[in-house]
Amino acid sequence: MVPPAATASAPVQPIGTPEAPAIKEPVKDTILTPRFYTTDFEAMAAMDLRPNEAELEAICEEFRKDYNRHHFVRNEEFEGAADKLDPETRKVFVEFLEQSCTSEFSGFLLYKELSRRIKEKNPLLAECFAHMARDEARHAGFLNKAMSDFGLQLDLGFLTANKAYTYFKPAYIFYATYLSEKIGYWRYIAIYRHLEKNPDSKIFPIFNFFENWCQDENRHGDFFDALMKAVPSTVTGFTAKLWCRFFLLAVFATMYVRDVARKEFYEALGLDARAYDKYVIAKTNETSARVFPVVLDVENPRFWDRLERLVSNNQALQEAEDSGAPAPIKALRKLPYWGANALEMAKLFLMAPIASNRFQPAVR
Numbered sequence: 001m002v003p004p005a006a007t008a009s010a011p012v013q014p015i016g017t018p019e020a021p022a023i024k025e026p027v028k029d030t031i032l033t034p035r036f037y038t039t040d041f042e043a044m045a046a047m048d049l050r051p052n053e054a055e056l057e058a059i060c061e062e063f064r065k066d067y068n069r070h071h072f073v074r075n076e077e078f079e080g081a082a083d084k085l086d087p088e089t090r091k092v093f094v095e096f097l098e099q100s101c102t103s104e105f106s107g108f109l110l111y112k113e114l115s116r117r118i119k120e121k122n123p124l125l126a127e128c129f130a131h132m133a134r135d136e137a138r139h140a141g142f143l144n145k146a147m148s149d150f151g152l153q154l155d156l157g158f159l160t161a162n163k164a165y166t167y168f169k170p171a172y173i174f175y176a177t178y179l180s181e182k183i184g185y186w187r188y189i190a191i192y193r194h195l196e197k198n199p200d201s202k203i204f205p206i207f208n209f210f211e212n213w214c215q216d217e218n219r220h221g222d223f224f225d226a227l228m229k230a231v232p233s234t235v236t237g238f239t240a241k242l243w244c245r246f247f248l249l250a251v252f253a254t255m256y257v258r259d260v261a262r263k264e265f266y267e268a269l270g271l272d273a274r275a276y277d278k279y280v281i282a283k284t285n286e287t288s289a290r291v292f293p294v295v296l297d298v299e300n301p302r303f304w305d306r307l308e309r310l311v312s313n314n315q316a317l318q319e320a321e322d323s324g325a326p327a328p329i330k331a332l333r334k335l336p337y338w339g340a341n342a343l344e345m346a347k348l349f350l351m352a353p354i355a356s357n358r359f360q361p362a363v364r
């Protein structure tokens with residue numbers, strides 16, 4: 001679900017073997033690492049879906065078909081594939097696997113908990129969440145298995161018990177998960193299509209699985225689209241517009257800063273991180289116009305200039321973090337960059353959005 005993320009300094013300890021993988025310590029939480037969410041289960045259970053029940057029922061029927069039931073089966077291509085990577089590529093690739101696995105697992109936990117807690121009162125919604133939890137568990141498991149090819153494994157039980165959970169009220173869960181599913185779709189399909197044209201850059205067989213995989217994410221996104229339409233207050237009115245802008249910006253800015261910070265991973269695939277992100281952001285923005293009342297003006301060059309300022313502030317913050325200075329000195333050095341980031345985010349937020357009915361009149 002949540003777009004894969006990585007801190008540039010994620011520690012990698014390739015000390016295990018594929019037969020006996022070492023448990024990988026989770027990376028330190030930062031604003032850029034994937035989050036775990038919790039919500040108001042009572043409010044979710046009490047949701048009246050009648051305004052869009054037929055579409056939700058149709059989506060649930062799609063989930064029941066379980067198109068990818070037999071998709072995530074490892075083949076002989078994986079044998080020895082990990083050994084072919086040079087140390088630098090290996091490092092960035094393992095970070096990618098770890099962060100993707102954490103994101104998928106975070107989706108699994110949220111959907112699983114939702115389906116469990118609302119089962120009695122809202123069976124249709126509960127069933128949809130259960131199917132999505134099934135998909136995310138598969139995705140996370142497949143990524144974790146790939147990590148074991150590098151002698152590492154994420155301790156998902158430890159993560160469940162020790163990660164901090166962010167509380168979001170249901171509407172915010174809808175915005176955040178809708179966006180992460182749709183952005184996940186565009187991220188996976190963009191990599192898949194690129195590697196289809198450039199097979200020499202396919203550094204690991206896991207990318208062969210991305211085409212069907214991203215269809216799961218697309219269906220999950222469609223589910224949240226239908227859910228928001230079932231609860232029209234989430235996508236109509238002044239406040240909803242502000243929140244949609246906020247979540248679009250938060251998701252796009254986080255991804256851009258994170259991906260540029262680990263551009264080596266994209267280089268290993270023959271991709272330019274900035275160009276890749278611009279494509280993914282433009283596509284996700286366009287898709288979001290089908291349900292959000294407003295989207296961002298990502299054609300505006302100032303949007304990208306400001307994201308670049310966030311990138312350079314973030315680099316300065318990382319340098320301060322790595323400086324080895326005592327904590328108070330570090331904080332003092334970071335202060336101006338935190339301030340600069342807040343200011344850039346405020347400016348980005350205040351940029352005029354585009355009304356979705358102007359953006360895609362045919363769809364709406």
Ligand SMILES: [Fe+2]
Nearest residue numbers: 001181217220
């Ligand atoms: Fe998903």
Ligand SMILES: [Fe+2]
Nearest residue numbers: 001104136139
């Ligand atoms: Fe997923």
